[in-house]
Amino acid sequence: MKLQPVTKIEDLLSRRWWLLLALWLIIPLFLRNWAYGLHVLIMVAIYVLLTQSLNLVMGLAGQLQLGHAAFFGIGAYVAGLLMLNAGWSFWATLPAAFFGAALIGLLVGLPSIRVSGDYLGIVTLGFGEITRLILTNWVSLTHGPMGLPGIPAPGILGYTFTSKLPYFYLATALALFTWFVLSRLINSKTGLELLAVRADEHCAKVLGVNTGMVKIFAFSTSAAFAGLGGAFYGSYFSFISPDSFLFTDSLTVLCMLVVGGMGNLVGCAIGAVILGAAPEVFRFLGDYRILLYGLLITIMVIYRPSGIWGLDKRRRNTIRATCARVKS
């Protein structure tokens, strides 16, 4: 059974993506002196990373995760503390934040074996709050509400990041790394396992899937990438405090996921770009933009619950289905 490749459609698709990426990489060169614009782009890149990592656990494994910002915070604190107290370089703290957050994610994933749905939402929400409280109250380690000031900037070969431009490329690199790894993961057998657990956990179990392990893996991997983003965030702002990683931040990322499209990495990126940039673009509306934000989400949930580019647009399906049509 061989499918005829539909070169035109596939080429067009991939060429368009490369073009977009090139655009994304070139535009900042013209914004070099507009720090604010660059800042928005950097935050959008971080939001892409966060939304895509949340997508793994919510969009694919279908587990309600309301404490995603906590992993972002854990990554930031792990990296920040290692740099300030142990004198590690920024690059060495990246894997530390990655695996540190993964370990905590693994622990948070454990309850998902027994608890599901809304109840799991409460567990993860509680975890987010606990993290915030620990960061606030463990003063001897975290300086409590005063936060960690003076986190050093990253540097390469003696050059230390000072302007926003290198930060932009670093954030983009991290987001692309996340995108690449997650897309490999999702298009592998693991992706099928995750989707099976989301669609019908009992059914997946009866087919031989160790659903508990799959869920824990999703929680842990998702947390790891959020931690990676956190390590960057701390260095970029050079200051972090428990207030930087609140429930509302988890919600922001969740909204990006819902608007962009659950279960689809491209959808995640679209959601992160739209909701990440919209509040800045519509800043002239003042506080009314929050209203606009709410309106947008309401409209999306009513008219397009699967998101702008959701699971129904899975590439594997659309392209192969097109191939099959052309063949017949």
Added chain:
Amino acid sequence: MLEIKNLNVYYGAIHALKGVNLTIRPGEIVAVLGANGAGKTTLLRAITGLVKVPEGEVVFEGRVLNKVPPFQRVAAGLAMVPEGRGVFPNLTVRENLLMGAYIHRKNAPAVKELLHELLKEFPRLQERVNQKAGTLSGGEQQMLAICRALMSRPRLLLLDEPSMGLSPLLGQEVFKLIDRIRDRGTTILLVEQNANAALRIADRGYVLEMGVIALAGSAAELAASDLVRVAYLA
């Protein structure tokens, strides 16, 4: 092949199965009949491990399964087609079938061959192999669910109301398919409300009523019994 001894299952305060005994011999089709809420699905869930069994034993090919987690029971040779089909709507037909061969995932060539064989036998699935399972008709979905279960090469296939929600004609086709699967050497436990059709292909049967085996016997005996005639065949 499968022996269930004094099986008791509770959902909270509800005593769903009360001391059920049941035997399946290799090569048989055994039907379990019963009305809604009689405990048929619970029986299957106990066999596959989706509910805990506080009392009694599930013995498959001489091995006590009580402590074996569900995902390992598939490797032991059990496969289930869940009620209401339970295909993965967002996965393609091919992906659904591959998930069926999940326990053989380390042996890709064998899975490929199995898939090829199965698709040759079911041209309708072959035509739709890249289509999402959610876009198939009810009958096609049932066929896919059964094929998916076959992809694990089970020795015992558990079917939960395979004719549910299908037109009588499609239902008949499904029963014919089940008969064909048995002829190829897979033992079958068939849970059904459609007693007439189930008893036509079954060798033996059990009638479950309120969590108790009310009647057991050969298919012919059951079809002739007053209990079954009045309750299910009238």
